Every structure is written in structure tokens, then in C-alpha cells.
Amino acid sequence: MMNSSISESFKSHPVQLNRIIPLDFKAHAIKLPDSHTWTLSTDNPPPVDPFTSESVPVIDLDDPNVESLTRHACEQWGMFQVTNHGIRIDLLIELEFQTRRLFSLPLEQKLHAVRSPEDFAGYGLPRISTFFPKLMWSEGFSIMGSQVEHASKLWPNDHTKFCDVMEEYEREMKDLTERILGLMLRSLGLTSEDVKWLKPKDGGSRRSEALLHLNSYPVCPDPSHAMGLAPHTDSSLLTLLYQSCTNGLQVHKENIGWAPVHPIAGALVVNVGDLMHILSNGRFKSPMHQVLLTKSCHRISMAYFYGPPVDVKISPLMNMIDHKHPALYRPVTWKEYLDAKAMHFNQAFEFIRNDVHISNK
Ligand SMILES: O=C(O)CCC(=O)C(=O)O
Numbered sequence: 226m227m228n229s230s231i232s233e234s235f236k237s238h239p240v241q242l243n244r245i246i247p248l249d250f251k252a253h254a255i256k257l258p259d260s261h262t263w264t265l266s267t268d269n270p271p272p273v274d275p276f277t278s279e280s281v282p283v284i285d286l287d288d289p290n291v292e293s294l295t296r297h298a299c300e301q302w303g304m305f306q307v308t309n310h311g312i313r314i315d316l317l318i319e320l321e322f323q324t325r326r327l328f329s330l331p332l333e334q335k336l337h338a339v340r341s342p343e344d345f346a347g348y349g350l351p352r353i354s355t356f357f358p359k360l361m362w363s364e365g366f367s368i369m370g371s372q373v374e375h376a377s378k379l380w381p382n383d384h385t386k387f388c389d390v391m392e393e394y395e396r397e398m399k400d401l402t403e404r405i406l407g408l409m410l411r412s413l414g415l416t417s418e419d420v421k422w423l424k425p426k427d428g429g430s431r432r433s434e435a436l437l438h439l440n441s442y443p444v445c446p447d448p449s450h451a452m453g454l455a456p457h458t459d460s461s462l463l464t465l466l467y468q469s470c471t472n473g474l475q476v477h478k479e480n481i482g483w484a485p486v487h488p489i490a491g492a493l494v495v496n497v498g499d500l501m502h503i504l505s506n507g508r509f510k511s512p513m514h515q516v517l518l519t520k521s522c523h524r525i526s527m528a529y530f531y532g533p534p535v536d537v538k539i540s541p542l543m544n545m546i547d548h549k550h551p552a553l554y555r556p557v558t559w560k561e562y563l564d565a566k567a568m569h570f571n572q573a574f575e576f577i578r579n580d581v582h583i584s585n586k
């Protein structure tokens with residue numbers, strides 16, 4: 226396994242096995258066990274009318290105004306959907322097929338590829354499970370680069386297609402993420418010269434890093450007392466999400482509360498991550514989002530988390546700072562930020578804020 230910010234940070238924050246091994250959801254299809262019963266706050270709205278409720282912008286990447294639309298979406302929501310992104314629909318269909326094939330295996334078989342307490346790759350509960358007293362009604366499979374080792378434990382003689390599809394999807398996501406990242410930075414008035422550290426030419430240890438995470442939210446006997454994925458922000462620069470066609474994702478927006486992110490056939494969801502929020506000196510939102518469940522549909526999603534090369538310090542870009550807008554955060558590598566997140570979860574920003582830093586001296 227290559228050394229990376231993600232693997233190094235996970236090694237320093239091992240997770241207990243009871244926060245890794247998922248439930249046998251099929252065996253609990255009638256009644257929610259107490260371990261998975263949540264008291265949900267009343268600001269979780271009842272099912273919203275998809276035609277009237279406000280939601281994140283949908284941006285056609287071929288739109289002549291794409292930069293200003295992107296800036297507006299990042300400032301207002303921190304999330305938007307993109308169409309005309311160039312990812313082939315047959316690749317998305319195959320990706321969904323292979324993901325459903327994985328999660329429909331019996332639990333005993335999936336456990337052959339279970340994550341170890343210090344690792345991030347393989348099968349298990351959402352990583353954020355350590356921060357909540359109750360467990361989430363979901364399971365995941367994390368991939369970085371090639372996943373032959375774990376996939377061959379799932380399908381000893383039949384994993385080649387799965388690995389080929391995942392690797393092709395990772396390559397496509399890398400190109401598209403870098404394209405959208407460039408778009409966001411240009412929308413802030415930056416040139417590629419300002420951010421040349423993001424795409425170093427020498428490769429090697431200075432490559433950007435990424436993680437593909439497959440999520441599965443089985444049908445749930447009591448969705449109003451269960452949680453698919455609890456509210457969180459993403460620790461990446463940017464996350465690209467394919468959510469196929471099942472509802473459940475919600476994003477939080479000031480003055481609106483939780484808004485549904487409706488699946489649009491073939492579209493991808495772009496989510497501003499915490500590091501992009503830091504780079505933009507707070508101008509772009511890193512939005513809180515969550516996933517709710519249904520009684521009848523098994524939701525799956527594939528999240529591609531993109532981050533900077535291992536030795537790059539992320540800090541508010543010079544162009545975003547002036548006397549009216551002082552730098553809000555101190556410089557951090559991705560590993561340092563992941564460590565802060567592993568300890569302080571949704572309060573991590575407070576620990577890298579400049580004022581906290583200064584008062585700690
Ligand atoms: O399943 C989803 O739509 C959301 C996934 C997500 O937020 C994550 O993996 O961080």
C-alpha cells in the first residue's frame with residue numbers, strides 16, 4: 226500500500242471493530258434494532274415535494290456562463306449538479322451494476338474484505354460512525370487506486386471486471402475533478418500559475434490523492450428512526466458523487482434547512498470540501514449533508530474524494546486575502562486536516578482557525 230495522507234491519518238486513529246462491522250441488514254428487515262434507532266430532530270422535514278422545493282443548481286458544463294454559475298453555486302450552496310460532463314453513460318451503468326453486485330453478496334462474504342482497524346480500504350461502516358452513539362443503516366467499500374487485493378477476497382475467480390470498471394471510473398473522475406477544480410479557481414479570478422502546486426509535473430510523491438467510496442443504504446424497516454449517513458462535511462478539496470436514481474441525499478442551507486438533492490439521470494453531484502473552503506478563505510461553503518432512508522429503495526452512491534499532494538500546505542489563497550478579509554485559517558496539509566477531523570469531527574475548523582492558533586500561543 227502506498228503512503229498517503231489518508232492512509233497515514235487512518236493509521237494514527239484506529240477504529241474499534243464494533244464501529245467497522247456492519248449489521249446483517251437482511252436479517253433485520255422487519256424491525257430496527259436498538260443499536261440503530263436514532264432520535265431524529267424535528268427539523269428533518271417530512272418527504273418534500275420534488276417539484277416545489279428549492280434545491281442545488283444544475284449546471285451544464287457547456288454553458289457559456291459556466292464560471293459565474295459555478296461561483297454562485299459554490300458561494301450559496303457549496304453543492305451543485307453537473308450535466309454534459311463527458312462521462313459515458315455506459316460507464317455509469319456498469320459502475321452501478323458492479324456496486325450493487327458487491328453489496329448484494331451475503332454479509333459473511335463481504336466480511337472477507339473487511340477494513341482493518343488502521344486501514345481505510347475495504348468493506349465496513351461509514352468512517353464517521355465513531356462519533357455517534359447509534360449506528361447508521363449503511364455500509365461502504367473504499368478503494369484507492371487498484372483494489373485487486375480486496376476484490377479477490379470477495380470474488381476469488383471473478384473480480385477482474387469489477388476492478389477494471391472501478392479503475393476506469395477513478396481515471397475519469399480524476400480528469401473531471403481537475404477540470405471542475407480549475408473552473409472553480411478561475412471563477413475566483415485565479416490563473417493556473419497561482420495554483421501550480423495543484424498539478425505538479427514531476428508526478429511521484431507529489432501526485433494529488435483520491436479515494437473512491439462506494440456507499441450502500443439498504444431498505445429500512447423504520448426510516449424515520451434511522452440514519453443513512455449522519456450530517457457531516459467532506460474533508461476533501463472536492464467530492465464528485467454519482468447517486469444513480471434513488472432519493473435520500475440532503476444538503477443544509479442557511480435560511481432553508483435541509484434541502485433534497487434530487488437524482489437527475491446521468492448527472493453528477495459536485496460537493497465543495499473543507500479544503501476548498503479553506504483555499505477560498507471561507508468564500509465557498511463546505512456544506513453539511515446527510516442521507517435519509519426509505520422503506521422501498523436500496524440507495525447506492527459512489528463518492529470520489531479528491532485532495533492535494535501529500536506535502537502541500539493548504540491555506541487561504543493570496544488573492545482571497547485583503548485588509549477586510551484576513552486569512553481565516555492557518556496552513557495545513559491534508560494529513561494534518563484529516564487528523565483534526567478524526568479528533569474533532571464537525572468542529573475541526575475551530576482548531577485551525579487563526580484566532581484559535583494565536584490565542585493558544
Ligand atoms: O450517499 C450519498 O449521497 C452521500 C455520500 C457522502 O456524503 C459521503 O460518502 O461522504
Ligand SMILES: [Fe+2]
Pocket residue numbers: 457458459514
Ligand atoms: Fe459526504
